[in-house]
Amino acid sequence: MKIVASYSNKGGVGKTASSVNLAHGLAQSGLRVLLCDLDPQGASGFYFRVKPSKKLTDERFFTDVKRFTDSIRGSDYENLDILPSNLTFRDFDVFLSRMKNSRSRLHKALKSVASDYDIVLLDCPPNLSTLSENVFASADAILVPVIPTTLSERSFEQLLEFFAETKLSKKKILGFFSMVQGTKKLHAETIARMRQDYPKRLLDIAVPFSTDVEKMGVHRAPVATFAASSPAARSYDALRHELQQRL
Protein backbone atom coordinates (compact mmCIF):
# COMPACT_ATOMS: atom_id res chain seq x y z
CA MET A 1 0.00 0.00 0.00
CA LYS A 2 1.33 3.42 -0.97
CA ILE A 3 0.41 6.58 0.91
CA VAL A 4 0.19 9.83 -1.03
CA ALA A 5 -0.53 13.18 0.61
CA SER A 6 -1.92 16.25 -1.05
CA TYR A 7 -0.35 18.89 1.12
CA SER A 8 0.44 22.57 1.29
CA ASN A 9 0.81 24.98 4.13
CA LYS A 10 -1.35 27.33 2.02
CA GLY A 11 -5.10 27.10 1.61
CA GLY A 12 -6.97 27.33 -1.66
CA VAL A 13 -4.15 26.02 -3.86
CA GLY A 14 -5.83 22.86 -5.21
CA LYS A 15 -5.14 20.17 -2.61
CA THR A 16 -8.73 18.98 -2.48
CA ALA A 17 -9.29 19.31 -6.22
CA SER A 18 -6.23 17.18 -6.92
CA SER A 19 -7.06 14.63 -4.18
CA VAL A 20 -10.58 14.13 -5.52
CA ASN A 21 -9.60 13.85 -9.17
CA LEU A 22 -6.58 11.65 -8.48
CA ALA A 23 -8.58 9.36 -6.22
CA HIS A 24 -11.18 8.94 -8.95
CA GLY A 25 -8.58 8.42 -11.70
CA LEU A 26 -6.56 5.90 -9.70
CA ALA A 27 -9.72 3.94 -8.84
CA GLN A 28 -10.79 3.98 -12.50
CA SER A 29 -7.41 2.51 -13.42
CA GLY A 30 -8.27 -0.50 -11.26
CA LEU A 31 -6.42 0.28 -8.04
CA ARG A 32 -8.19 -0.01 -4.69
CA VAL A 33 -8.20 3.54 -3.35
CA LEU A 34 -8.98 5.08 0.03
CA LEU A 35 -9.30 8.86 0.19
CA CYS A 36 -8.86 10.14 3.76
CA ASP A 37 -10.21 13.61 4.29
CA LEU A 38 -8.04 15.03 7.06
CA ASP A 39 -9.36 18.58 6.67
CA PRO A 40 -12.16 19.41 9.16
CA GLN A 41 -13.89 21.43 6.43
CA GLY A 42 -14.76 18.12 4.78
CA ALA A 43 -14.56 19.28 1.17
CA SER A 44 -13.40 15.91 -0.22
CA GLY A 45 -16.32 14.15 1.44
CA PHE A 46 -18.65 16.83 0.09
CA TYR A 47 -17.46 16.31 -3.50
CA PHE A 48 -18.08 12.58 -3.17
CA ARG A 49 -21.47 13.06 -1.47
CA VAL A 50 -20.36 11.26 1.67
CA LYS A 51 -21.67 12.39 5.05
CA PRO A 52 -19.25 13.45 7.81
CA SER A 53 -18.06 10.68 10.11
CA LYS A 54 -19.82 10.66 13.49
CA LYS A 55 -17.71 8.07 15.26
CA LEU A 56 -14.28 9.59 14.86
CA THR A 57 -14.54 12.46 17.30
CA ASP A 58 -11.58 11.94 19.62
CA GLU A 59 -8.11 10.43 19.81
CA ARG A 60 -9.53 7.00 19.12
CA PHE A 61 -9.12 8.03 15.45
CA PHE A 62 -5.48 7.05 16.00
CA THR A 63 -5.92 4.10 18.35
CA ASP A 64 -9.20 2.29 17.72
CA VAL A 65 -8.84 0.27 14.51
CA LYS A 66 -12.48 -0.79 14.49
CA ARG A 67 -13.77 2.75 14.88
CA PHE A 68 -11.43 3.87 12.10
CA THR A 69 -12.42 1.13 9.66
CA ASP A 70 -16.15 1.41 10.55
CA SER A 71 -16.02 5.07 9.55
CA ILE A 72 -14.84 4.31 6.00
CA ARG A 73 -17.64 4.77 3.47
CA GLY A 74 -18.13 3.49 -0.03
CA SER A 75 -18.45 6.01 -2.86
CA ASP A 76 -20.49 6.09 -6.09
CA TYR A 77 -17.38 4.75 -7.85
CA GLU A 78 -15.92 1.27 -8.01
CA ASN A 79 -12.68 0.69 -6.07
CA LEU A 80 -13.00 4.04 -4.27
CA ASP A 81 -13.73 4.42 -0.55
CA ILE A 82 -13.77 7.61 1.50
CA LEU A 83 -12.91 8.34 5.11
CA PRO A 84 -14.92 11.53 5.61
CA SER A 85 -13.86 14.15 8.14
CA ASN A 86 -15.82 16.12 10.71
CA LEU A 87 -15.25 19.35 12.61
CA THR A 88 -13.46 17.61 15.49
CA PHE A 89 -10.61 16.86 13.08
CA ARG A 90 -9.51 20.43 13.87
CA ASP A 91 -8.42 19.03 17.26
CA PHE A 92 -6.01 16.44 15.87
CA ASP A 93 -3.05 18.25 17.39
CA VAL A 94 -4.67 18.23 20.82
CA PHE A 95 -5.29 14.49 20.53
CA LEU A 96 -1.76 13.86 19.30
CA SER A 97 -0.18 15.96 22.05
CA ARG A 98 -1.62 13.54 24.61
CA MET A 99 -0.05 10.53 22.93
CA LYS A 100 3.33 8.88 22.98
CA ASN A 101 5.06 8.60 19.61
CA SER A 102 2.90 11.47 18.47
CA ARG A 103 4.55 11.68 15.05
CA SER A 104 3.93 8.11 13.95
CA ARG A 105 0.29 7.74 14.97
CA LEU A 106 -1.23 8.29 11.55
CA HIS A 107 1.05 5.72 9.95
CA LYS A 108 0.01 3.18 12.56
CA ALA A 109 -3.69 3.87 11.95
CA LEU A 110 -3.29 3.58 8.18
CA LYS A 111 -1.35 0.33 8.46
CA SER A 112 -4.54 -1.28 9.74
CA VAL A 113 -6.05 -1.03 6.23
CA ALA A 114 -2.87 -1.94 4.33
CA SER A 115 -4.29 -5.16 2.91
CA ASP A 116 -7.54 -3.51 1.76
CA TYR A 117 -6.09 -0.74 -0.43
CA ASP A 118 -3.37 -0.25 -3.01
CA ILE A 119 -3.19 3.46 -2.39
CA VAL A 120 -4.30 5.86 0.32
CA LEU A 121 -4.66 9.52 -0.54
CA LEU A 122 -4.55 12.09 2.27
CA ASP A 123 -6.34 15.38 1.64
CA CYS A 124 -4.58 17.58 4.20
CA PRO A 125 -5.57 20.80 5.97
CA PRO A 126 -3.45 23.91 5.29
CA ASN A 127 -1.10 24.11 8.25
CA LEU A 128 2.23 22.92 9.55
CA SER A 129 1.27 20.99 12.67
CA THR A 130 1.91 17.72 14.48
CA LEU A 131 -0.65 16.21 12.13
CA SER A 132 1.44 17.44 9.18
CA GLU A 133 4.49 15.79 10.71
CA ASN A 134 2.49 12.55 10.86
CA VAL A 135 1.65 13.04 7.20
CA PHE A 136 5.29 13.67 6.29
CA ALA A 137 6.41 10.57 8.21
CA SER A 138 3.80 8.25 6.73
CA ALA A 139 3.60 9.39 3.10
CA ASP A 140 5.57 7.78 0.28
CA ALA A 141 4.94 10.91 -1.78
CA ILE A 142 3.79 14.40 -0.87
CA LEU A 143 2.09 16.22 -3.71
CA VAL A 144 2.30 19.97 -3.26
CA PRO A 145 0.13 22.13 -5.52
CA VAL A 146 1.91 25.41 -6.23
CA ILE A 147 0.08 28.37 -7.76
CA PRO A 148 2.91 30.10 -9.65
CA THR A 149 2.85 33.30 -7.60
CA THR A 150 5.21 34.76 -5.02
CA LEU A 151 3.47 33.52 -1.87
CA SER A 152 3.08 29.94 -3.11
CA GLU A 153 6.71 29.90 -4.15
CA ARG A 154 7.61 31.09 -0.66
CA SER A 155 5.57 28.42 1.09
CA PHE A 156 7.17 25.75 -1.14
CA GLU A 157 10.59 27.04 -0.04
CA GLN A 158 9.48 26.99 3.60
CA LEU A 159 8.40 23.37 3.25
CA LEU A 160 11.76 22.36 1.81
CA GLU A 161 13.51 24.24 4.63
CA PHE A 162 11.36 22.48 7.20
CA PHE A 163 12.31 19.13 5.69
CA ALA A 164 15.99 20.05 5.81
CA GLU A 165 15.78 21.24 9.43
CA THR A 166 13.89 18.18 10.63
CA LYS A 167 16.07 15.81 8.56
CA LEU A 168 13.19 14.42 6.52
CA SER A 169 13.83 13.13 3.02
CA LYS A 170 13.08 15.85 0.45
CA LYS A 171 12.73 13.13 -2.18
CA LYS A 172 9.14 12.61 -1.08
CA ILE A 173 8.19 16.15 -2.07
CA LEU A 174 6.63 16.37 -5.51
CA GLY A 175 5.45 19.87 -6.31
CA PHE A 176 3.27 20.61 -9.29
CA PHE A 177 1.96 23.86 -10.70
CA SER A 178 -1.72 24.44 -10.06
CA MET A 179 -4.29 26.89 -11.45
CA VAL A 180 -1.83 28.01 -14.10
CA GLN A 181 -2.98 30.87 -16.30
CA GLY A 182 -1.01 30.95 -19.53
CA THR A 183 -1.75 34.60 -20.15
CA LYS A 184 -0.17 35.81 -16.91
CA LYS A 185 3.42 36.97 -17.13
CA LEU A 186 4.01 36.38 -13.41
CA HIS A 187 2.91 32.76 -13.77
CA ALA A 188 5.28 32.12 -16.69
CA GLU A 189 8.20 33.80 -14.93
CA THR A 190 7.62 32.00 -11.63
CA ILE A 191 7.34 28.62 -13.36
CA ALA A 192 10.57 29.19 -15.31
CA ARG A 193 12.49 30.30 -12.20
CA MET A 194 11.18 27.51 -9.96
CA ARG A 195 11.90 24.84 -12.59
CA GLN A 196 15.48 26.08 -12.58
CA ASP A 197 15.74 26.25 -8.79
CA TYR A 198 14.04 22.92 -8.02
CA PRO A 199 14.48 20.71 -11.11
CA LYS A 200 13.99 17.48 -9.16
CA ARG A 201 11.22 18.58 -6.84
CA LEU A 202 8.70 19.65 -9.49
CA LEU A 203 6.62 17.39 -11.71
CA ASP A 204 6.38 18.12 -15.44
CA ILE A 205 2.61 18.34 -15.39
CA ALA A 206 0.89 21.66 -14.67
CA VAL A 207 -2.83 21.86 -13.92
CA PRO A 208 -4.39 24.82 -15.76
CA PHE A 209 -6.88 27.24 -14.25
CA SER A 210 -10.24 25.93 -15.41
CA THR A 211 -13.87 26.68 -14.63
CA ASP A 212 -14.52 22.93 -15.02
CA VAL A 213 -12.67 22.41 -11.74
CA GLU A 214 -14.86 25.03 -10.07
CA LYS A 215 -17.94 23.25 -11.43
CA MET A 216 -17.04 20.19 -9.36
CA GLY A 217 -18.88 21.93 -6.53
CA VAL A 218 -22.07 22.07 -8.59
CA HIS A 219 -21.84 18.49 -9.89
CA ARG A 220 -20.35 17.17 -6.65
CA ALA A 221 -18.26 14.82 -8.78
CA PRO A 222 -14.74 14.54 -10.24
CA VAL A 223 -14.07 16.51 -13.43
CA ALA A 224 -13.67 13.40 -15.59
CA THR A 225 -17.30 12.41 -14.93
CA PHE A 226 -18.84 15.54 -16.48
CA ALA A 227 -16.08 17.05 -18.66
CA ALA A 228 -14.00 14.05 -19.66
CA SER A 229 -12.12 15.63 -22.55
CA SER A 230 -11.55 19.02 -20.89
CA PRO A 231 -7.98 20.29 -20.37
CA ALA A 232 -8.53 19.97 -16.60
CA ALA A 233 -9.54 16.29 -16.78
CA ARG A 234 -6.61 15.56 -19.09
CA SER A 235 -4.16 17.29 -16.79
CA TYR A 236 -5.34 15.34 -13.73
CA ASP A 237 -4.95 12.15 -15.76
CA ALA A 238 -1.40 13.17 -16.68
CA LEU A 239 -0.76 14.01 -13.02
CA ARG A 240 -1.90 10.50 -12.08
CA HIS A 241 0.46 8.98 -14.66
CA GLU A 242 3.43 10.99 -13.49
CA LEU A 243 2.68 10.23 -9.85
CA GLN A 244 2.45 6.50 -10.56
CA GLN A 245 5.78 6.62 -12.36
CA ARG A 246 7.38 8.37 -9.39
CA LEU A 247 5.94 5.84 -6.95
Ligand SMILES: Nc1ncnc2c1ncn2[C@@H]1O[C@H](COP(=O)(O)OP(=O)(O)O)[C@@H](O)[C@H]1O
Ligand atom coordinates in the same frame (compact mmCIF):
# COMPACT_ATOMS: atom_id res chain seq x y z
N1 LIG B 1 -7.28 24.15 -11.60
C1 LIG B 1 -8.22 24.93 -11.07
N2 LIG B 1 -8.83 25.87 -11.83
C2 LIG B 1 -9.78 26.68 -11.30
N3 LIG B 1 -10.18 26.63 -10.04
C3 LIG B 1 -9.61 25.72 -9.23
C4 LIG B 1 -8.60 24.83 -9.70
N4 LIG B 1 -8.22 24.04 -8.66
C5 LIG B 1 -8.98 24.41 -7.61
N5 LIG B 1 -9.82 25.41 -7.94
C6 LIG B 1 -10.79 26.11 -7.08
O1 LIG B 1 -10.10 26.84 -6.09
C7 LIG B 1 -10.68 26.68 -4.82
C8 LIG B 1 -9.69 26.04 -3.87
O2 LIG B 1 -9.36 24.74 -4.36
P1 LIG B 1 -9.17 23.52 -3.36
O3 LIG B 1 -8.84 22.32 -4.15
O4 LIG B 1 -10.36 23.42 -2.45
O5 LIG B 1 -7.91 24.04 -2.55
P2 LIG B 1 -7.31 23.55 -1.15
O6 LIG B 1 -7.80 22.18 -0.88
O7 LIG B 1 -5.83 23.62 -1.36
O8 LIG B 1 -7.77 24.53 -0.13
C9 LIG B 1 -11.95 25.87 -5.04
O9 LIG B 1 -13.03 26.73 -5.16
C10 LIG B 1 -11.69 25.13 -6.34
O10 LIG B 1 -12.87 24.91 -7.05
Ligand SMILES: [Mg+2]
Ligand atom coordinates in the same frame (compact mmCIF):
# COMPACT_ATOMS: atom_id res chain seq x y z
MG1 LIG C 1 -8.90 21.41 0.77
